[in-house]
Amino acid sequence: MRSIGSTWFGRPTLADTGLCEADLWINEMRGVVVAGCPVLLVRREDGVVAFRDRCPHQGYPLSEGELTDGVITCRVHQHRFDAASGQGINPFGSCLVRLPIVVENGRIAVDPAPNKAMP
Numbered sequence: 459m460r461s462i463g464s465t466w467f468g469r470p471t472l473a474d475t476g477l478c479e480a481d482l483w484i485n486e487m488r489g490v491v492v493a494g495c496p497v498l499l500v501r502r503e504d505g506v507v508a509f510r511d512r513c514p515h516q517g518y519p520l521s522e523g524e525l526t527d528g529v530i531t532c533r534v535h536q537h538r539f540d541a542a543s544g545q546g547i548n549p550f551g552s553c554l555v556r557l558p559i560v561v562e563n564g565r566i567a568v569d570p571a572p573n574k575a576m577p
Contacts, residue, residue, distance in 0.1 A: 472560055472567040475499065479506055479561050487530065487541070489521025495570035497557060500525065500541050508568045509544050510555040513537055520554070
C-alpha cells in the first residue's frame with residue numbers, strides 16, 4: 459500500500475487500499491486502513507463509495523456494524539446512515555465523512571486525508 463502523498467495512477471493524494479472492486483461483493487462493506495486512517499468501503503450496484511470508518515456519534519468503527527438494504531447501522535447505538543450518500547437516517551442531522559475514491563483498472567484508491575474529505 460502506498461502512503462498519502464505518493465502518486466497513484468498520476469493522482470498525488472490517492473492511496474491504494476490493497477483491494478480490487480471484485481474483492482467486494484455487491485452490498486458488502488469492509489473496513490481497511492489506508493495511510494494510517496480507518497476507511498469504510500461500501501460496494502453498491504453502481505460502484506464503490508468510501509467513508510471514514512467512524513460513526514460520527516462516538517467514533518466506533520462502522521465496519522463492525524451492518525449493511526442492510528442500503529443502510530449502514532452502527533453496532534453500538536444503532537445510528538443509521540444511507541450507504542450511498544452517508545446522510546444520517548436516524549438521527550437525521552448527522553452524516554458520514556465521504557472520501558474521494560477512484561476505481562481504475564479494478565483497483566480501489568482513496569484519499570483518506572481529513573482536509574480532502576468531500577461533503
